[in-house]
Structure formats: C-alpha cells, structure tokens
Amino acid sequence: MLGKSSLNSKIPIRERDFNxxxxxxxxxxxxxxxxxxxxxxxxSNFKFVVILVSILMTLLSSLTFVYQTDDDDKMFHSLINSLYMLMTLVKLLMMRCKNDKLEVILSEMRIDWRKYxxxxxxxxxxxxxxxxxxxxxxxxxxFFMEFSITTYFISRVAYALQQPAKIREWDLPYTAVYPFEVTSSLxxxxxxWQVxxxxxxxxxxxxxxxLLVTTACHATGQLAALCENIKSYGHEQRHRDETLSSEIECSCIRCIIERHVDIVRYCRLVEDAYNLILLTEFIGTTFQFCLQMYIIVEHSHDKNIVGLLSFCIYLLVFNFRLFMYCxxxxxxxxxxxxxxxxxxxISWYDFHPEAVRQLMFCILRANKPLNVTAGKFFSLNRNSYKNVIMTSSSYASVLLSIK
Structure with a gap:
C-alpha cells in the first residue's frame, strides 16, 4: 500500500518544486x-490564433469532402479525422475560456508546493x-500521440507506394475539398500545411x-500525505505556529481539518474548470471508437495492411488516453x-471531545466522493471507461448490421 512506511522508506527523497x-x-x-x-x-495570442486558424481551415475542408463524396469508405475515413479535429477545436476554445480558472488552479498548486x-x-x-x-x-x-500521427502519415505514403507506378496518385494526409484546385505546384x-x-x-x-493528469495526481498526492498526518496524529499534539517554526509541518487536528478543506476546494476547482472539456472528450471518443472499429472489421481482409495497422494504433492510443483519464x-x-x-x-476515543467532533466532520466530508464528472452527467472512473467501450462496440455492431 502507498501509505505504509515500509514502502516510503524505499523511495528516495528528491527536493521538488512547482516548476x-x-x-x-x-x-x-x-x-x-x-x-x-x-x-x-x-x-501567446499569436500562437493561439495560428493554431486555431490551422485547425479550423483543415476541419472545414474535411467536412466539405464528407458532405460531397459518394464513396462510403472515403467518407468514413474523412469523418473520423473530422470528428477528431472538431473535438480538438472545441477543447481548445474551452481551454481558452477557462484560462482564468486554470490560473487559480495553478496558484493553488504553487501554494501547496511552498509547503512541501x-x-x-x-x-x-x-x-x-x-x-x-x-x-x-x-x-x-x-509518445503515443506522436507515434500515432507518424504512423498515420506513413500509412498514407505506404498505400500510395503499393499502387503501380503508372496509376499511382499521391493524396493529401487529410482528404479535403478546397476552393481552388490542388495542382502539382500547390x-x-x-x-x-496539413502536416x-x-x-x-x-x-x-x-x-x-x-495538464489534467498533473492536476489529478497532485490532488492524490496531497490526500495521501494528509492520510499519513491523520494516522500519526496524537491527542497530545498542539497547534504549532508555522511562521515561527517553518521547518516542520503542523499536524494538529485544526491544521488537518483546514488542509482537508483546502484539498476539497482544489478538487472542486478542477471539476468546475474541466467537466465540459471531459464531456467533449468522452462524446468524441465514443463516436471515434465506433467508426474505427467499424472500419477495422469491415476492411480486415483488405491488402492495405499498413492502413489497417494505423487505425488499430489510432484506436489503442485513444483507448489508452480514455483509460488514463478514468x-x-x-x-x-x-x-x-x-x-x-x-x-x-485512529484511537479517537482517547482524544478531547472537541477533537472528536472535528474528526467526525472530517469523516462526514470524506464520505462525499471527490468526483470529477463529464459535464455533470457521470463521474470519471474505471466503470465509466468500461461503459464507453461497451457503448462504442454496440454502435459499431449496429453499423455493421445495417451494412
């Protein structure tokens, strides 16, 4: 267990900080x-605008192709790319709107690291x-994201190289329609541009x-340290003025309760800032899983092995990201x-009645889970990860049966 001193003693201490x-x-x-x-x-504003414009232009051209094409296979391939672009664009805009809340969260983390x-x-x-x-x-x-992007581009090149030289056609990475003709010079x-x-x-x-992984692990680490302070609390401990003795952390019942309240407030800040971003991630990933599994099953007998492999890697990468969040x-x-x-x-029956009452409030507050939700609809946990996989598989089976 992480809280046991036998494990803690095996982990070397390294001085860390917020940076x-x-x-x-x-x-x-x-x-x-x-x-x-x-x-x-x-x-910073210039970089944000450049990234926003590049994603938006590629998304619009890709959606135009989805609307105009009559080829179902190309439509599904382009739709998967368009969904990912749309999901990323929405998350980028939400992050921009939530930048003030991000500043508050990072300020809270910086305060915690000063106590380290x-x-x-x-x-x-x-x-x-x-x-x-x-x-x-x-x-x-x-690594996984860069690997999936690299594999996708390699698969596009490999598919073109598999064709005979006389009829070989080089396509853009993202199949798209532009208001001008993409000639050899362009x-x-x-x-x-698409790269x-x-x-x-x-x-x-x-x-x-x-960002999400770091903020979540920070809260988990602070809660783990709080558990150790509670386990080592003794009824003889008194409040220590940390301004006079800054080298030692105070672990009295008052400071334990205050620290618990601070961590709970931090978790609520994370929930308020990122629940819509996580909802976008889950909805987009569900539909992407559905379409990717449909393409993998439908084209499992094709000769384009590299292309199928790239879709499998793409599926595994998003599968990993979803599991990591949960x-x-x-x-x-x-x-x-x-x-x-x-x-x-702990042996609370030996404590002063006032300390016992404070511990009771701590227990009651801890019984309310520190859930981070996807748009206030459902909590992120391992069970929700399983539900997303099952839902995506069901949608894919429906598409295959219709086909």
Whole structure:
C-alpha cells in the first residue's frame, strides 16, 4: 500500500518544486499559447490564433469532402479525422475560456508546493511518488500521440507506394475539398500545411492530457500525505505556529481539518474548470471508437495492411488516453475516501471531545466522493471507461448490421 512506511522508506527523497511538477504542462501549454503565467501576451495570442486558424481551415475542408463524396469508405475515413479535429477545436476554445480558472488552479498548486519543504520525509516521498506518476503518464501520452500521427502519415505514403507506378496518385494526409484546385505546384505547400495542422492537433491534445493528469495526481498526492498526518496524529499534539517554526509541518487536528478543506476546494476547482472539456472528450471518443472499429472489421481482409495497422494504433492510443483519464481521477476519489477511513481508524476515543467532533466532520466530508464528472452527467472512473467501450462496440455492431 502507498501509505505504509515500509514502502516510503524505499523511495528516495528528491527536493521538488512547482516548476518541476508542471514542467511538461508548462511547455505544452506555452506551445499553444494557453499558459496563464505568460510573459509575452502578444506572442501567446499569436500562437493561439495560428493554431486555431490551422485547425479550423483543415476541419472545414474535411467536412466539405464528407458532405460531397459518394464513396462510403472515403467518407468514413474523412469523418473520423473530422470528428477528431472538431473535438480538438472545441477543447481548445474551452481551454481558452477557462484560462482564468486554470490560473487559480495553478496558484493553488504553487501554494501547496511552498509547503512541501515542511513535509515529513514520508510525506515528501508520497508527493514525489505521485509527481513521478504524473510525469511518466505525460511522457507516455506524448509518445503515443506522436507515434500515432507518424504512423498515420506513413500509412498514407505506404498505400500510395503499393499502387503501380503508372496509376499511382499521391493524396493529401487529410482528404479535403478546397476552393481552388490542388495542382502539382500547390500540392507540396498544401501537404506541408496539413502536416502543420496535424502537429497543432497533436499539441493541443498533448497539452490538455498533461495538464489534467498533473492536476489529478497532485490532488492524490496531497490526500495521501494528509492520510499519513491523520494516522500519526496524537491527542497530545498542539497547534504549532508555522511562521515561527517553518521547518516542520503542523499536524494538529485544526491544521488537518483546514488542509482537508483546502484539498476539497482544489478538487472542486478542477471539476468546475474541466467537466465540459471531459464531456467533449468522452462524446468524441465514443463516436471515434465506433467508426474505427467499424472500419477495422469491415476492411480486415483488405491488402492495405499498413492502413489497417494505423487505425488499430489510432484506436489503442485513444483507448489508452480514455483509460488514463478514468484511472487518475478514480485514484483521486479512492484516496479521498481513505482520508475518512484513516480518521475513523485512529484511537479517537482517547482524544478531547472537541477533537472528536472535528474528526467526525472530517469523516462526514470524506464520505462525499471527490468526483470529477463529464459535464455533470457521470463521474470519471474505471466503470465509466468500461461503459464507453461497451457503448462504442454496440454502435459499431449496429453499423455493421445495417451494412
């Protein structure tokens, strides 16, 4: 178990800070111009507008092709790309609208990291553990997203190379309709433009993934440290003025309750800021799963093995991202429930009646889950991940039966 000292003693202590924990999120959000603590506002706004325009233009041209084409296979392929672009565009605009709330969340995290130096060695190890998990998950997200984009482009080139040289046609990465004819002189610029758009799409997805994982793991680490403080609480402990003794964290009952309230408020900030973004992610991913599984099953006997492989990788990447969201937020809820269990398990019958009453309020508050929802409709947990997979499979089977 994460809370046991036997495990904590095996994890080396490394001095961390806010900049270390948010490094990947800061880099990725700065790329798309959404890092709230930006020094050059004009540069950030310019990057945001460029990314917004590139995604919007590619989306409109792709949707135009979906509307005009009579080829069902090409229509499904283009529809999958259009859904991903639309989902990413909506999330980008929502992130822009929620930038003030993001600044508040990051300010709360910065305050928490200022208290890190006063933590006990065991609590430092716990916080380091979840910070490491957030960074590892972020690195995996970056790798998978870049790998899926690269595989998609390689599959398009490989499919063209499989055709005989006399009838070989080179297509753009995203099948689209433009108000001008893409001739040989314009093919390379348009190809590079779509490559840039794909990079913008990947950057937006990666930045949101890194941010959500980091904020969730931060709350889980703080709750784990709070559980340790509750377990080690003794009735003889008195409040310590941290302004006079800043080297040691105060673990009296008053500070434990105040810390619990602060963490709960932080979780509510995360919920209010990102529930619509998560709803967009879940709806878009459900339809993408449906269409991708339909294409994989329908074209499982085709000779374009590289193309099918790219769709399988694409499906696995989005499957991983969805599971990661559900897993990190479910872990946060479970750790919040452990706070109440830790308060109940200590020898509270030896405490002063006032301390017992405060512990009772802590237990009651911990019984209310720290759920992060998708648009207030359902909570993110492992069960909701299973429901999305089952729903997508059902939709895909309906499409196959109609076909």
């Amino acid at each position: 270390y924990s948010m490094k990947l999120s800061r880099i990725t959000l700065s790329i798309i111009g959404l890092w709230p603590f930006r020094e050059n506002i004009r540069c 130096e006063r933590f006990s060695d065991g609590n430092k190890r716990l916080v380091d553990l979840y910070t490491g998990k957030a960074r590892t998950s972020s690195f995996v997200c970056i 093919f390379v610029p348009m190809y590079l 840039f758009s794909a990079m913008c799409l990947g950057s937006v997805t990666i930045s949101i993934d890194c 897993n990190v937020f479910d872990a946060m809820v479970e750790m919040g429930e452990k706070v109440g269990a830790s308060a109940y398990d």
